[in-house]
Structures are given as C-alpha cells and as structure tokens.
Amino acid sequence: MPNVPTHGNYVGYYTKRPFLNDERLSFLPADLFKGKRVLDVGCNEGFVTCEIAQCHDASYTVGVDIDNSLIQAAWRRRRVVWSLQEPTLPVESNANHDDEPIVRARPSYFPASCEHEFGSLPVPPSQNRGKTNFPHNMGFRHANWVNEHIPEDKDGYDVVLGFSISKWIHLNDGDEGLEAFFRRVFGVLKSGGVFVLEPQPWDSYAKAKKMDQRLKENGNRLKHRPEDFGRILREMGFEDVEHIGDVGVGGFRRPLHLYTKP
Template identity: 35%
Template sequence: MVEEENKNEDKTRENPCTTKQSSKKRNRKEVAIFGNYRNYYGYRVDHDLEEDPRMKVLKRDWFEGKKCLDIGCNSGLITISIAKKFGCQSILGVDIDGDRIEDAHWTLRKVAKMSARILSSKKPKRADAELFNGLENHTSASLTEVTPQKSVDTPCLQGNDLFDIVSFQKGNFVQNWRPPQDTYYHTILCLSVTKWIHLNWGDEGLITLFWKVWKLLQPGGVFILEPQPWSSYKNNRLVTETAATNYKTIQIPPEDFQDILLDKIGFRRVDNLTSTLSGSKTGFNRPILAFWK
C-alpha cells in the first residue's frame, strides 16, 4: 500500500499537468459557498486598525453579564473580542463550517494563553505580539491588550476565564441547529451572513433565520444584524447551481429586511448604528441594525 502511494506521488511529481489539475481541484474545493472564507478578517479589517470597526458601535449594555449568540462566527475573532471587551456571561459562536470552528478553537486557545502571559508579565513579549499579528493577519487591541487592573471601560478577563465564557459549535443554524439545553439569549449577532443564507436557502431560509432568532431571544433582547447589499449578491450568485437558482427567485431584497423584522416577525423598534461606524474597508460599508424584541 505504501509502495503504491509512493508511485502515485512520483507520477504526480513527474507530470506537471497532473500537479496543475490537483491544484485546480483544491482551489475549487476552497470556494466559500457559505461565505466561510479563510482569513476573512485579514482582508476585511485594515492591519493598521486596533480593532474591527464594528466593535466601536456595539454597546456594553448589550453584552455585559448577558448570554449571547454569534451566528456565522467564522474564525471567532469578533466572538472573542466581544467577550474580552464587554465581559459576557457567555457567548456561543456557531458556524456551518467545521474548519472555521477548528480555527475558532485555535484562536481561543492562543488568546487565552497570551492573555495569561500578558497579565503575569504586565507587558506583552515580542513573541506574543508576533503571534497575535499572525491571527488572521490581523492585530486587534481587544484581543491583545489586557490592563493589569480592572477598569470601568474594559473588563480584565484572565486566560482561563475565556474558556468559561466563550464556546464554539459547528451547526447549520437555519436547517437544524438547536441551542444547548433550551437556552435563550439576551443578544444575538448575525454579521454579514444573510446573503449566504439567502443564496443557499432562498427567501424561506431567510425568514427561518429571522423567526428562529426571534424565538431564541429573551424579551427585551437585541438582534444585531449586518446585511449585505443586494449589489453584492451578483458577485456570488454562481458559486453553486443552487445559489444561481435562488438568486433568480429571491423576492425579499435586503432593503426590505427591516420592514419584515418589524411588521411581520414582531420586533418593536430598530436602531441604525451605521452613522457612527468608520474605518471599514471599501466594500464593507454595510448598515448595522439593532432590533429590539
């Protein structure tokens, strides 16, 4: 069996065409049909920024001491940043891609380890800083900077505290994901995910998303939504045949999401956070809306 594998490997090395074909196959497999891009935060957030610009419009009251859910968490940087900056009671990140969930667990372990070192040394070592620069090719102050003493603005979470607060889980939120032990949440985030749900499961999938969020929210809870504009759907409509078909049949454009959430789903009010958002890269200047149950 080993000899056979070695022969196949030799053939691949001897035949450049085979290598190119293999490379093409790998590239095809890496198409992010659910928006599950590798290094997503690396190209979304400018490297000279201290944190993801979206963190600046989120309010402590929505998270501090609260149970929170992050739908489509990708590699977990926003999830972990929220936990560290605002001190959630708990925050669960859910993503359809198991590889991204593995990335999120890796990120959590590294952040917890570095946070503990920074606390003990009271200043990051050069190696620690280099490690954080490697996280999604993005440095975030909310992940790396931990003050030695607690302050009103920034809860000081030690490394092990993060493991008690932050968790990640693979799951398809629209089709079959259920919260652990019938948990309900005070705050639910859905950032730049609706387009992918829309393209993969059409209008029905989108409405399912909204209804599930409503049911999982505590009374008085907040749903933080960052929808992609309709113009961006065209760029991704051909990722699969299903996406191409759904693109042609979608009847609910993103500009109607607010009316549906208020008039049909039952949210009582909405706040537009976009006016205070700055620093996003071109193409990511998207509305961020907070809906109140």
C-alpha cells in the same frame, strides 16, 4: 464542504478585514454584552466571538458556523487570544470564588510572534478562573443554525449577532430560509434581547451568484431585498429598528441595525 465558499465560509476572512478591535463592536452600545448570553451566528474563525468574550464582559458567548474546519480554527483562535493576554492575578486568589470577576487583562499584551514561535499557553481549569471569565465564558459549535439547534439555544440569549451572514442564508435557502432564520432568532432571544444585524447590500449578491450555478438560480428567484428585512422583522414581532450607522470601509462598508424583542 466544497472548495467554493458558497456559504461565505471564507478561509482567511480576517486577513481581508481588520481583525483586532472590530469596528462593528465599537459602534454598539457600550454595555450591550455586559453580563449577557450572546450567540454569534456565522462566527467564521471566531475573531469576533473571542473579542466579545474577552473584552466585553459577556457572561457566555457561543459562536456557531456551518463549516467545521472554521470551527476548529476558531477553537485554535481562542488559545491564541488567551496566550497573548496579559497575565492576571495568581489563580489561587480566585480559587472557589467563581462569581468574583477577575480584573480584565490587556488583550494582545504579548507580541503575536511569541505565540507563533513558542506555541499556545495551556488554558487553566475553569474552577481557577471562573466560568464567566475568559476563556471559559465562550465556546463554538458546528451547525447549520438555520435548521439545527445547538445545546446553548435552550437557555436563550440576550444578544444574537448576525454579522455579514444574511446574504449567504438568503442565497442558499431562499426567501423562506431567510424568514426561518429571522424567526429562529426571535424565538431564541429573551424578552428585551437584541438582534444585531449587518445585512449585505443587494448589489453584493451578484458577485456571490457568479460563484456557483445553484446560488445563481436561487438568487434569481428571490423576492425579498435587504431593504425589506426591517419590515419582515417587525412583522415577526421585533420593535422598530435602530440604525447604528454604516460601518467599515470599501466593500465591507455595511449598515448595522439593532432590533429589540419586546
């Protein structure tokens, strides 16, 4: 990947915004992820993906990112999150009972300095913890998800997250690329599934355009604006948008929209 993060592939992104108890997740309906298959498009270093898998009872969550170095960091993040988690029941009591939920352990139980000093704990085999329990209920994939499939797509998803990614797809792939992305989201969602979109506002495109001449030229050709996304998504078949609110502070304050596939 080039040094300039032209896809929004910032290293250290979660040093810039709150990275524990992501506020965006706390604004969503409480049971949105419970027992669900979730896709997190543009997962960066996997902080949000891990939180959904660990704290929101998703049956399976996959994070996908165009930048493989971020995907490697995301796998490491999973080990860190696992290492900081409060110990749960002895593994034997769950052996051969894959479907039995393990009582959810407190995240961030140990200080981060423990993991930092002594290293990550090994992850136990999935047959001892259950495939739908953290950390086995999640994974990461490297792909440009606008035009590449990942194996998990074939079983579909109940929830697709598009947090702070629409601008980067829009600037790189144009109006057509953004439409292709929205169409793919519609295609992989099951009936009743939800697309959670946090679009960046139009005025934030200017800063990204200054990064790179190609983004500038692409950006100058764009006809769609973030205000149009709701109409475009409805024309593709989504039901009316549910506006959850504006979430975050400073430059990270952005609207959160839910679109349901009928």
